[in-house]
Amino acid sequence: MQDYRQYRPIDFISDESFRAWVLENSEDDAAFWEQWMLLNTDKRADILESKGILLSIYKAFENVGDTEVNFELERLNAQLDESEAQQKVFRWPWPKFFYAAASLLLVVGFFWLNRSREASQQIENRIALAQGTTLKWITKENTTEQQMTVNLEDGSTIILQKNSKILYPEKFEKEQRKVILIGEAFFEVAKNPSRPFFVFADKLVTKVLGTSFLIQANEADKTVKVVVKTGKVSVFENTESNLDEHTNHKKLEGLVLTPNQQVVFDETDKRMVRSLVDSPNLLKVPIQNQVFEFNNVPISEVFKALEKAYGINIVYDAEVMKNCYLTASLDDEPLFEKLNLICKTLDAKYEQVDAQIVIYSNGCY
Known part of the structure; x- marks a missing residue:
């Protein structure tokens, strides 16, 4: 061909x-x-x-x-x-x-x-067309005001938002599953580590083995956002070299996102910014039933509980904060409000750096 x-x-x-x-x-x-x-x-x-x-x-x-x-x-x-x-x-x-x-x-x-x-002769965004030429592709476009549910043959489900379009093969290849997104959609991908699932959205490719996530491809401002709900995904710019590197094996490499993390890719300056979502949710694990009632608890234990509950990483100087203890009720507060209350109580502050929470403190005496 x-x-x-x-x-x-x-x-x-x-x-x-x-x-x-x-x-x-x-x-x-x-x-x-x-x-x-x-x-x-x-x-x-x-x-x-x-x-x-x-x-x-x-x-x-x-x-x-x-x-x-x-x-x-x-x-x-x-x-x-x-x-x-x-x-x-x-x-x-x-x-x-x-x-x-x-x-x-x-x-x-x-x-x-x-x-x-x-x-x-730019090589960005080139996909080996030979991989899909024998497949029969289906196009679904949501022209309604309601969400559209699209069920794929592998058991995966796509919730397509209005004014969005999804292209997918009638039957996936044996080694890989690939779809093309224009607009916004939420994906529940059937787990199959032996057949990675790829979503091509403008200049960004999302690779998963089985998880749930949201993709927003905003053509107006040339950005693509990927938000992870469960599991892990890797994202990379759609270039020929990246495709060669990431589509020939089944591992998740490169920029890997975990629950409550998101990345925004700016097509203009080719920059990826990873951060926490605006309102991190408790993970669906037994820890979510924990009561966030702390009575003179070492701050290291408090941070450990938050890390497990939200799947985040909290960076702090354990030596500096070894004498810090917390007494507080944080049950009904969202994550960032919990952090605000903790920092106010301990005279500390925090900031978000590359989807991590960094705590700054002069210690407790």
Whole structure:
């Protein structure tokens, strides 16, 4: 099959399947190219650009003469020679109306031929298309005001929010499970360590073995947020090198999130910020039944109880705070309010650093 990831706009225009989609509105080709754009978001601009040029070429064909076309085609080849560092001039094996492209392309200023070679060869967001070409893909779009439940063949469930879309294969591959999200959805992934589950959302990929989490892909401000409810997930930027590294094994590596943690990925500056969720919940373990009543309890035991209850990490200087004891009732307070009360009582303060709670104290006397 063709390696469309390496294509420039001029290559797309010469592709038979691409032309069938644009000019003939072929249903099969349309489904393929729409899916391909979602899997290769860095090439979307090239695809749309090529589509627009091709439609313009088609409309202008009747007004372009063969003599002028041949002359402009020679100029086109000459310009490509220069931009490709004296590579051999080539002749496009196109039908007659595609030779009219040369004249029209010059009219629009060859704006796409002069694009940076580096920009056209960016490797970010490229997925090996061969992995999914034999699968039948299904698209579900929530156009209602209510949540939509989507059940997958592996037993996983997706709660799709309004104005959101999910693409998934009718039957997953043997080694991996992959879906594409546009918008926002909550995932309950059926546990299967031997078949990792991948969610592609814009420039971020979430990898899980079986857990529940929320993904919000905000196209307007170019951010993607992943919030973990249960289990663990790993997240990484959608680049070719990352895909090679993270999709060829079943381990969770890279930036790993645990319950009550979230990450926000900013596509603009390629930055991931991990933090605790706004309102951490008690974990669904027996510890949640613990009564947070402390009567002259060493602060180390208090912090240990909070860590177990919320699945968080509290960093503090045990030596400095070895004489600190707490007497307080914290049963009905959310986590951050508990921390505020503790710090107020002990004349300490805290801050959140990379999803950890860091306590600052001068000790107790």
